Amino acid sequence: MGTPLGDFIRAKRDGIQPESLGLPDRGRRRSPGLRRLDLAARAGISVEYLTRMEQGRDRNPSVPVLNALADALGLDRSERDHLRYLAKITGGACSAGTRPAPARRDVRPSVLETLRLLEPAIAVVTNRLGDVLAHTSGYEALTSGTGLLDADPPNLTRYVFTDPRARSFFADWGDIADEQAFDLWLGPSVENAEWLTAELAPLAGPEFTRRLNRHVVPRRGELRLNHPDGPELRLNRETLDLSSDAQQLVVFLPVDERTAQAVDGLCHRSHGRLRAIS
Known part of the structure; x- marks a missing residue:
């Protein structure tokens, strides 16, 4: 089962054309966008680790890994903020005993x-x-x-x-x-x-x-x-x-x-x- 963080990384990867990053055309592939191999190489992480993140099997990436992925994906400031937020809530979902307060409906x-x-x-x-x-x-x-x-x-x-x-x-x-x-x-x-x-x-x-x-x-x-x-x-x-x-x-x-x-x-x-x- 995936996570919001993994879904976001995969969606951004699928939306990047390899040619826009100066990468060679590797021929026909089943899904559009940037290959995991190329993104992992640009971010300096292993393909196996990237796969675990996208599939929701690794939910607590470090800040340096998140920054490296943001750089590799070419995220703007708003997208970087969203990436960090998704990492926070994805990791929080694994923390026992945490239950956020419900949305306030009274106005001060x-x-x-x-x-x-x-x-x-x-x-x-x-x-x-x-x-x-x-x-x-x-x-x-x-x-x-x-x-x-x-x-x-x-x-x-x-x-x-x-x-x-x-x-x-x-x-x-x-x-x-x-x-x-x-x-x-x-x-x-x-x-x-x-x-x-x-x-x-x-x-x-x-x-x-x-x-x-x-x-x-x-x-x-x-x-x-x-x-x-x-x-x-x-x-x-x-x-x-x-x-x-x-x-x-x-x-x-x-x-x-x-x-x-x-x-x-x-x-x-x-x-x-x-x-x-x-």
Whole structure:
């Protein structure tokens, strides 16, 4: 049985063309990408050790080995961070008696006060599982008519993968789907597994499972939305990481004047107030 760490290494290896590294063409092979032999040689480790890592039979690689693999695979900073994180949770899965705390669904009063001061701007607090924990009236106006907040409690990950309206609302649905799937790796592993197995995976189907296991590190660029009541909206996202709570506060800012005017119109039509859902 594989591990998240092994899956990530194998996925990155399969995505590299040997020619891009100046390696010779060794002819037709059964699977695409870089051979284990070539990656092991570039990283300075044995093929046998690399095989054990990819297959989940070695779950505690040293920091020098991880750094060597990151160099050999040409990982960028975000991908290196993900590699180290996967090594941590993969090794932790073998530690007896460890059980991460469940995801917090309550929002600290100081964070709620920050949201209140942001009104009527567009802002939301979520956890790594995608639970929408609190939001401003501006966020409610932005998502009105899309179904995102209809569930009780609302969850962005479930919405993206199971509600057909999400594919219309998010102009770049594939990028958002990759973001939501990736963030699940950063959530508490025990509750993650229970929630994924019991609820999300059966509803979301193979599209979700495929994206989850690809380990694509998202770039989180400009957000493009197709609001039911207006033109396409273009927004930048500023994220405040509430690491002690395993939550994040996201503020959405218009990219252009057209979006700013449309957002202003949506917010003026909304008579909602700051809402803490948890």
